[in-house]
Amino acid sequence: MQKLLKEPLVHFLAGAMLIFAYFWAFGPSNDPLSYEITIGASDIDRITADSIRTSNRLPTHEEVSALIDQAVKEEIYYREALRLGLDDGDAIIRRRLSNKMRSLNNSEIGTPSDAQLKQFLEKNVAQYSDQSRYAFDHIYIGRNTSSNQDKEWLKGLRDGNLNVDSIKAPLSIEDKQPLSDESMIIRRFGSSFTDALAGIKMNIWSGPIESGFGQHFVYIHERQNITPKLDDIRQRLSNDWRTQQIARSEKQIFDDLSKEYHISIAPIK
Amino acid sequence: MQKYNLLLTAAVSAALMVTGCSQDEKAKDSSHIVNSKHPEEVFWGDTHVHTDNSIDAFGFGNRLDTEAAMRFARGEKITATKGYEAQLSQPLDFIVIADHAAALGATKALYNAPRVALLGNDFALRWYDMMHESEEGSLRVTAELIDGAAKGTLPDSFTNQEAQAERIGDLWKEHGNIVERYNEPGKFTAFMGFEYTPMPGGDNLHRVVMFRDSAEKANSVLPFSSQQSLDVEDLWAYMAAYEKNTGGQMLAIPHNSNVSNGRMFSMNKFDGSPIDAAYAKTRALREPIIEATQIKGDSETHPFLSPNDEFSAYGVAGWDKANLSAGRDMKPSSYAGSYARSALKRGLELEKKVGANPYKFGMIGSSDTHTSLADVREKSFIGKHSANEPTVKDRSTLPQNLGTRQGRFGWHYLSSGYAGVWATSNTREAIFDAMIRREVYATTGPRMKVRFFGGWDFSADDVRDLVSKGYAQGVPMGGDLTDKSSDAPTFLISAMMDPESANLDRIQVVKGWINADGSTQEKIFNVAWGGDRKIGNDGKLPAVGNTVDLAKGTWSNDIGAAELMTFWQDPEFNADDNAFYYVRVLEIPTPTWPVYDAIKYGFTLGDEVIKIQQERAYTSPIWYNAKG
Numbered sequence: 001m002q003k004l005l006k007e008p009l010v011h012f013l014a015g016a017m018l019i020f021a022y023f024w025a026f027g028p029s030n031d032p033l034s035y036e037i038t039i040g041a042s043d044i045d046r047i048t049a050d051s052i053r054t055s056n057r058l059p060t061h062e063e064v065s066a067l068i069d070q071a072v073k074e075e076i077y078y079r080e081a082l083r084l085g086l087d088d089g090d091a092i093i094r095r096r097l098s099n100k101m102r103s104l105n106n107s108e109i110g111t112p113s114d115a116q117l118k119q120f121l122e123k124n125v126a127q128y129s130d131q132s133r134y135a136f137d138h139i140y141i142g143r144n145t146s147s148n149q150d151k152e153w154l155k156g157l158r159d160g161n162l163n164v165d166s167i168k169a170p171l172s173i174e175d176k177q178p179l180s181d182e183s184m185i186i187r188r189f190g191s192s193f194t195d196a197l198a199g200i201k202m203n204i205w206s207g208p209i210e211s212g213f214g215q216h217f218v219y220i221h222e223r224q225n226i227t228p229k230l231d232d233i234r235q236r237l238s239n240d241w242r243t244q245q246i247a248r249s250e251k252q253i254f255d256d257l258s259k260e261y262h263i264s265i266a267p268i269k
Numbered sequence: 270m271q272k273y274n275l276l277l278t279a280a281v282s283a284a285l286m287v288t289g290c291s292q293d294e295k296a297k298d299s300s301h302i303v304n305s306k307h308p309e310e311v312f313w314g315d316t317h318v319h320t321d322n323s324i325d326a327f328g329f330g331n332r333l334d335t336e337a338a339m340r341f342a343r344g345e346k347i348t349a350t351k352g353y354e355a356q357l358s359q360p361l362d363f364i365v366i367a368d369h370a371a372a373l374g375a376t377k378a379l380y381n382a383p384r385v386a387l388l389g390n391d392f393a394l395r396w397y398d399m400m401h402e403s404e405e406g407s408l409r410v411t412a413e414l415i416d417g418a419a420k421g422t423l424p425d426s427f428t429n430q431e432a433q434a435e436r437i438g439d440l441w442k443e444h445g446n447i448v449e450r451y452n453e454p455g456k457f458t459a460f461m462g463f464e465y466t467p468m469p470g471g472d473n474l475h476r477v478v479m480f481r482d483s484a485e486k487a488n489s490v491l492p493f494s495s496q497q498s499l500d501v502e503d504l505w506a507y508m509a510a511y512e513k514n515t516g517g518q519m520l521a522i523p524h525n526s527n528v529s530n531g532r533m534f535s536m537n538k539f540d541g542s543p544i545d546a547a548y549a550k551t552r553a554l555r556e557p558i559i560e561a562t563q564i565k566g567d568s569e570t571h572p573f574l575s576p577n578d579e580f581s582a583y584g585v586a587g588w589d590k591a592n593l594s595a596g597r598d599m600k601p602s603s604y605a606g607s608y609a610r611s612a613l614k615r616g617l618e619l620e621k622k623v624g625a626n627p628y629k630f631g632m633i634g635s636s637d638t639h640t641s642l643a644d645v646r647e648k649s650f651i652g653k654h655s656a657n658e659p660t661v662k663d664r665s666t667l668p669q670n671l672g673t674r675q676g677r678f679g680w681h682y683l684s685s686g687y688a689g690v691w692a693t694s695n696t697r698e699a700i701f702d703a704m705i706r707r708e709v710y711a712t713t714g715p716r717m718k719v720r721f722f723g724g725w726d727f728s729a730d731d732v733r734d735l736v737s738k739g740y741a742q743g744v745p746m747g748g749d750l751t752d753k754s755s756d757a758p759t760f761l762i763s764a765m766m767d768p769e770s771a772n773l774d775r776i777q778v779v780k781g782w783i784n785a786d787g788s789t790q791e792k793i794f795n796v797a798w799g800g801d802r803k804i805g806n807d808g809k810l811p812a813v814g815n816t817v818d819l820a821k822g823t824w825s826n827d828i829g830a831a832e833l834m835t836f837w838q839d840p841e842f843n844a845d846d847n848a849f850y851y852v853r854v855l856e857i858p859t860p861t862w863p864v865y866d867a868i869k870y871g872f873t874l875g876d877e878v879i880k881i882q883q884e885r886a887y888t889s890p891i892w893y894n895a896k897g
Contacts, residue, residue: 054351054404057662057870063352095401099381143826171832172735172765183360187310190768191358212768213831235453243336 033082037075039068039265047071064268072265076258077101109245117237118230120244128228128237134197135179135222142169143214150208150215157205157217171213179222189213197223299454299696307740308691308708312700313716314363315342315643316462316522316688317477317560317635322368322440323464324427326639327376328411329654330404333641335366335444339451339459341642351658355642355651358769359716361687362695363458364643365635366448367477370463370492371418372427374440376400376410392424408656418495419471419594428496437491445484454696463492465521467499471594472530474501475523477560477635478508481701482517489515500539502548505555520704523630524560524637526612527568527585528593531603534612534628536619549625558704561609561711561887562634562686564645564653565593569632569853569887570610573601578793579809580855584713586879587681595676613890614781614789617847621783631707631747631889632851634686634714645714648822650684650862657682662870665863665878680878684862685713689886691745707747710852710888715770720763721746721852723891727759729836735761746852747889757842758893762796763834764854764886772829773799774813774855774883778837782848796837799830799857815858817881822860822868829857849890856884 047067051059059067077098086101112120121128141153156162173188185194193211200206200220208215230237319326320338332350341347344360368374379393380400387394396413399406417423426432445461452459462479480487493507501521508519526533537543561568567584575581591598605611609632616628636645639654650659657664657679665679691708692699703709710719720735724743731738739745739761750758766773775798781791795810802811816825839850858881867874874880 055661056667066352143831172763172834186359188768193768212766212770212826214826235450239336239340239450 033079035261037072037261037263039071039263041266041269043071044068044266044268061268068265068268072258072263073254074098076254076261080257109242109249112238112241114230117234117241120241121228121230121233121237124240125228128233129226131182131226132198133179133181133222133224133226134177134185134220136177136197137175137219137221138173138177139164139167139175139217140169140171140173140213141167141208141215141217145208145215154205154207154217157219169214173213179224181226189216299694299698302455302694302696304693304696304699306693307736308693308703308745309736310692310695311689311716311718312362312458312692312695313359314361314365314458314688314690314700315635315638315645316365316460316479316633317367317464317524317563317637318342318364318641318643319368319464319637319639320366320641321377322374322444323639324369324372324374324376325411325414326368326641326654327380328400328407328414329639329656330407331640331655335447335641336451338366338641338643339364339447341644343451343457347642349640349642349651349658349660350655351660353651353659355644355649357644358646360457361643363460363690363700365460365462365477365479366444367462367464367479368444369466370437370478370494371466371496372423372433373437373463373492373494375427375433375436376414378436393426404656415594416596418466419468419596430491430494430496434491441491442488445488449484452697455694458695458697458700460697460701461487465493465495465501465504467495467501468593469499470530471592471596472532473525473528473593474499474532475525476501476504476521476556477524478504478519478521479701480517480519481697482515486515486517502539502551505551508555518701518705519555520558520701521556522558522560522633522635523556524563524635525565525568525593526559526607526609527566527571527588528591528599529607530592530597530599531606534606534608534615536606536615544619544623544627546623546625549619549623549627552627553625553629556630557707558631558633558709558889559609559612560635560637560686560688561632562683562713563637564682564685565637566681566683567685567713568607568609570608571604573604574608574611575791580853580883580885583882583885584683584685587677591676609887610779610781610791613849613851614783614791617781617783617789617849618787620847621787629892631704631709632711632887633688633690633704633709634711634887635688636686645684645686647684647714647860647862648865650865653682659866659869662866663872665866666875680861680863680874683713685884687712687714687716689716689719707889708745710746710886712886713884715767715856715884715886717767717770717773717854717856717886718763718765719746719852719854719886719888720761721888721891722761723748723750723758723850724760725750725753725755725758727761727836731761732763732834732836735763735834744891746891748891750891750893753844757839758850758891759836759838760850760891761834761836762852763832764797764852765832766830766856770884771824771856771859772826772831773833774829774857775799775810776833776835777853777855779851779853780839780841780848782843782846784846792841793853794837797833797835799833800828813857815881817858817860819860819864819880820868822865824857824859826857845895847895848893850893851890852886852888854886858883 078094081101153167182194190212196209202220205217205219207217209218318338320335321327321331337347342361342364346356349355387397396410399410448459448461460479461484465476465478467474490511493504523533566588570581571585572581612628616626620626636643640651642651644651652658667679669677669679689710690700690703692703722739722743722745762776764776776796778794778796783789804810814828861880861882863874863878864880
């Protein structure tokens with residue numbers, strides 16, 4: 001008997017019995033190896049309280065929802081890690097394991113081929129053709145103009161019987177803007193003016209349009225939608241392709257894992 | 270103890286094994302970019318962005334890397350670490366990621382290390398557990414780090430450069446790959462760079478260091494760290510050796526002289542001996558520009574130094590009482606070594622004394638953000654670091670201390686600054702060269718366009734053709750007035766508002782000079798202004814007025830002017846006195862960032878909080894030297 005008490009195996013079994021007894025007594029309320037995840041009302045309260053502690057205000061509904069998704073993700077990765085035996089019983093290890101599982105997912109991304117980039121561009125063409133080019137004339141008339149006078153001047157401009165110099169206010173930006181990308185026009189006139197160009201008819205005086213400087217009459221000669229060419233944006237495409245690949249592979253792996261789980265979440269108050 | 274440190278280092282290095290991304294994409298050259306004859310465009314950038322590779326940025330919670338910083342600067346929408354959706358309305362043209370060379374990547378590596386590898390190292394283990402326990406724990410670790418760095422009490426594994434060489438080498442190479450991938454000559458320029466952070470006793474002697482060259486060339490050296498030397502002359506020697514060995518080029522940008530306790534622009538060298546000609550020449554060569562404004566306050570001047578300047582208090586509150594770590598109080602007698610304007614004057618003094626001017630610098634602004642996100646508009650201020658991002662309701666009134674001692678609050682931090690660079694193209698070479706010739710200026714955020722030319726025979730008529738006359742008959746900001754050919758220097762100056770910001774109040778010329786007796790003086794001339802105002806008997810121009818509506822966070826551009834331009838001749842010129850002239854442009858009053866936070870979350874700011882400010886630009890000076 002004495003000898004038996006010194007046997008490591010016996011110690012191990014005794015320990016196991018204790019753990020078993022614990023779960024038997026208190027119930028397997030949070031068995032880390034089950035595929036059941038329940039985010040209950042008390043969990044949501046805790047998540048909300050954590051958020052308040054760091055931001056000193058009530059989180060919005062969307063923020064709570066995002067935090068819950070994050071908690072679910074963390075739980076899934078955590079359990080998967082446990083299944084792989086990565087734990088050593090340390091309380092702090094939990095978040096670490098989840099992160100670790102995540103980084104294991106980050107498989108190496110190589111350099112995309114031209115064919116891959118072309119395909120990527122075709123699929124996401126809208127993302128790269130959101131810019132237009134414009135060529136236009138503008139007449140800056142300052143800030144404090146009256147709408148009646150504006151109308152009169154616009155009519156005069158359209159009829160061609162107004163002396164342009166008589167209405168111009170000084171501003172050292174060229175009256176003629178040659179065909180330019182939107183990014184260049186934003187640099188000169190700011191973004192609200194540039195956005196407004198999209199809604200203006202071509203080949204006729206319009207306005208006044210407001211920029212940060214004040215009011216402008218505008219005459220658009222040319223408007224081009226930029227069709228992105230692979231050679232012009234190769235680098236940007238390549239960067240974006242890599243980012244997408246990483247995100248996609250992470251999502252794929254996570255989706256495969258989460259498929260195994262049945263997740264129920266209480267409504268957010 | 271030594272053994273444990275090595276163990277920690279090994280663990281940290283192992284954890285940082287980066288995926289084998291080869292230098293597959295060759296450095297793209299900029300030979301196809303056409304340079305304009307003279308700079309036609311001002312390019313906007315931030316030379317001072319920290320990512321999660323900076324030891325403190327990671328500790329403060331930043332989880333955004335170099336790639337996120339690049340994407341944001343280039344104009345893409347990026348979610349800040351704490352969830353705020355951030356995007357610039359206008360992209361930046363260039364960026365320098367300037368992570369701290371000291372213990373580069375150390376907190377990230379520690380955080381990601383397997384805990385078992387740290388067993389036995391109680392010091393590292395404690396920080397490790399604190400960081401993983403909670404955000405507050407991570408913040409405490411960071412405060413201890415800054416304190417430890419100031420006091421020199423950090424363990425070897427954080428301070429011994431050799432022990433960290435493997436980790437830093439891998440990280441620096443990986444960083445280079447990303448920088449190279451995002452550098453697009455003609456469209457967006459990404460520079461290699463790092464920050465050198467000597468901080469003896471918490472006195473800030475920090476420099477951003479940037480390369481003109483490809484990542485491949487920059488990767489031939491490791492970032493030079495304050496752990497190798499606290500004496501900036503050793504940094505300059507490192508720069509010289511790099512240039513000699515590679516044919517490349519580097520420059521260093523001092524910043525936050527405001528918390529240097531008078532040591533950034535000292536009359537003495539680091540060892541306390543007086544500055545001599547060799548030191549002065551080397552410093553002027555290595556440090557052609559300084560960062561005069563950023564989130565941690567403004568360093569142009571101080572009311573104590575410039576009592577007749579009614580705009581000298583900008584960005585001073587909270588930063589003039591104690592040094593960076595708040596470990597030492599700073600006396601007003603130290604200020605002359607802490608602010609740019611007085612340093613320019615000291616430069617004239619030293620030139621007279623030793624024959625060379627160490628403080629012949631141009632000025633830029635940059636953010637020093639530790640969130641990876643370079644946005645310094647008041648309305649969308651992302652914060653100094655990730656623990657005070659916009660999702661924190663009362664970040665403007667909470668204590669925000671970098672060390673462990675109290676004293677600064679959120680609102681003391683400025684949403685400032687950017688660098689404006691008059692370059693001939695948007696390439697590494699053109700932008701770097703413009704910095705070397707100091708054709709650059711600082712702004713506190715708004716992208717106002719400022720031109721400044723000096724010459725001997727400009728006339729009032731030349732204003733109509735300011736740029737071509739300026740280059741043909743004079744020198745731009747940063748230049749020297751030589752070959753005196755008239756009674757007094759003449760200047761052509763223009764400033765155009767940022768169309769996404771506010772009207773301009775006025776243009777001022779700030780003059781500093783040295784008298785025959787060796788004493789220096791400064792004077793401010795109002796040279797152009799908006800609205801119907803007249804200079805009073807006291808020589809001052811009346812204030813432009815104030816249209817700010819604090820409840821709405823708005824202002825009206827009915828006061829001030831969209832554009833100001835003028836010809837000016839120095840009315841008090843003495844040909845025997847060396848002098849400098851720089852331009853300061855002031856916007857009309859607008860709300861500060863805490864006002865927008867208060868509106869967003871519906872709370873009231875205390876009386877002590879500065880709610881209205883006049884944003885501004887400082888150009889590099891033009892110097893006059895009596896000897897020609």
